[in-house]
Amino acid sequence: MSPVVSPNGRTVVGPAAGPAGSALTGALVEELAGAVVDRAVGPGVGTGITTGSGAGGGAGREDEVLVVRGGAGGLVADGLAMAGAAQVLHRSALVLGEVGADVVALVARAALTAAPVVDPAGAGAVAQALAVAVGPGGTGGTAAACGALAARLAVAGAAYEEAEGLVDRSLARLRGGAAAAAGSALGAAARRPEVWAASGSTVLVAASATALVWVAVRGGGLVGEVGDAAAGALADGRLDPRERAALSASAAAMPDALEVLAREDAAAAGGALAAEASRLAAQHPRALQHLVAALPPLLAAAARGGGGGPRPSATATALPHGDRWAWPPRDVADLAAGVAVLAAQDGALRPTRVEVRAAGPARSVTPARGTADLLARARPMAGGGALSPAGRATSAAPIAVERVVDAAGARRWVVVLPPTQTTAAPWDEVTTNPADLGTDLRGVGELPTAMTRAAVEAMDRAGVAPDEPVLLVGYSQGGITAAQLAADPALRSRFAVDAVLTAGAPVGGLDVPPDVAVLSLEHEEDWIASLEGADAPATPSRTTVLRDLPDAATAPGPGEPADGMAGHDLGRYRETAALVDASDDPSLVTWRARVAPYLAGEGTTASARLFLAERRPPGGG
Template structure:
């Protein structure tokens, strides 16, 4: 259900959190509440018109006192008492508020049930790792039940003429967040001693891993963090029209990837000259580019992933901090942080850092395909998380983003898209994760016009330009140095 002035639920999207209604099972309930609110407004307007009519009758009562008395008596019931227009308006408002409250409670209940299920799975995983003998029996039982359910689902699909699913379709259908919570519990349970269940099992494992690596680096320095050099790419600075939308921002971000002709380990900093003379800045942060665990030169690697998940110092955020300083971003100037995959985790880490917010004014954060649900941001910063139902990466931290007023998660089912490119990407989790698919999704989310997305766009517009607004972009590359190189480098571009 949707009413005047409110767009219908966006096709193919599930919207969680943000300033507007949740579009999922709660859409009908929200729509009924909005209809009651509009009815209350119309009734209040009618009450004002009755008041005006009453005043007009009284002014003309001298011409026909008898007729005036009849008219005033008829209007009296509409103006006062339990059957009056104002009383009806208040009842409609109360009902609308009640439906909104019910939807809020229902949504919170859904979130709490999901959190309880992930906590339970984490606890089961911990127990399985702690008692291997019982684990074998539990695994056999789980395999038996899974086989039975899978056979039933496959039979139903074949009866409907769907054919056999491909291995990729099977992977996409898995409950990724729940599996990650279970896997995190297993890894936690493998540690000495009883660990207990955790609602953040995957970040807990990441913290344990980084602590172990830090301790080992005392004996083996090669395991420690290497110095980071950040340099501006010569010839990369360019004048250009400013980005005007989330899709533009992600399109520019995609050009930084080596596969698109960019340089490995590079972020983009774009300065926008607003009509009032103020400067605003867009920070574009690509995702992981190598699976190395810290021993390669590219800081956008698996080690940075783990450290971001653990919430400890990492090279991705250091790269952006130095790039902002070298680009000349002034204290208090407005900034939009945008990241794809690992880059979204970097953006969230920066937005959640007190020192960063003391220096820069973070107006909005945009993530695309990022496992950032477990990362916190201050309540005043609008965040838009774009996710695909067929992309497994956002589930890697085992935690969905909280459905609060300043964090909007737009989850798109690529298989429901009218675009053949989206439907093709829906068959492959790797394709569903690519930046090109998220550029299309950013455009589709904006076109759909969900209230929560519009609220985020209003915040982002304080940084982005309008068509024709001049902008200038710089690119900065981070390079980890081997010990021999570190001896020859000093200055503001390297980490002390």
């Protein structure tokens, strides 16, 4: 297994050869292999450790290795910036070339006089200086080097642009194609009365689950190989025609390869496949991300009723209260928004009002000392009783607004948003706590929620001024709300959102602008963080830390339910945050510098106010 690194910065280990990657030579992959060490870091040991995979399994992985995607030290490429730089260099090459010609002409004109005759020694010195200045070691050589660098940079920029499109298209094609095929079969089956008579929805659900697990486990790996190989091939900024042709052929052949796999698997014992799928799914909780991402195309195909009819066109209809409806859903956000419109409170069908009240006066607190300390602010919100339909022993959702004043008197704010407080079904009105599953659904659907409204009111009432920088902190649902607020242009016009810290939150689909620094912590074992069906974009402003928890940490304790929630535990996320505080990964160092003004420092003081938000009937008192 040769490690490669993809252009979005995710560190992976993938086979150098395989159904799709075999076209890439081992030598090329080996050449690129060194890049991987830059992005896997252990606490206090600096860069240079990686023994495992973000995508391929935990065999041999060291427990406390973080995988860092994106951020200031991330592996990203901006083709336009590269093309712009290439133009600058190209111009420099031309200018240097012209300088050489001009200088030769100037000296030649002087040489046409009696000067060489009357002062031959001086003329010799000039000739020597001229050769140095404009010859191969002078402007002539520099112009050539500059031109070559410009040309190579332009090619690299174009290759990155091309490859990103290639990988994206390949992923979309595979997910869409495979899920559409499964959905088509389901749709055709659903139209047969005997299927319903026999087992009804159970058959559909089982078939859907099997199809999606298969797509995720088999198809996802296939795409991963092609995508990572493409990314790896481009990591050095070069893509020769042979590599380009090989990659294109691999990508084009993916659907066929998938079909072959499907035939092979179908021919194999069904039980063996199911066992393998179950085993792999258990080992890779984040495969749920692929399952979720496959749902929209599967639904779209099922909606056609099978038989490969024309794809129905999907358009989003704007509804009151910021809701929208799109059928068939184009993506996970559409799907969640659609379900939320039908099922959750707060929207067009069942609007609610949110009431925010202060829970006592502001009290002095010790400023946070780091990322782990910031995340610890959410601990009281995640405790206070087991998560149940009735809520965490309270009918209101807490929001903490902390004012941080530095020695110079500058004010900054840390707003801590709560995780889900109740497991009541979205349509269940058993609690007035707005941090409910309906808010989760609306958040993933990128719709405004009672909690986003409550947060805005809490910030207003705390006295956050428009020009005072704000750091939003949220665990689980709190992370969704934080990212939603940061992604909302209307909110950013009222408050200076500067940074966002999320933990265990599915925020990959939310489009946070580049001037807001985002750090997202995700555990490989945390399926909650995968519910948006997408990786967060690995941009310079957006850093995602992935941590593979030790097995002992995710095993349920005596008497604990095996609900897969151990990976979502806030305590574990605080540990991960502590690793972030100790890491010397460039992205994490940059993050710490960004949030340093919100943390304890010489002369810095802090005070916090707690607000409580509750749902109220619209127009009620």
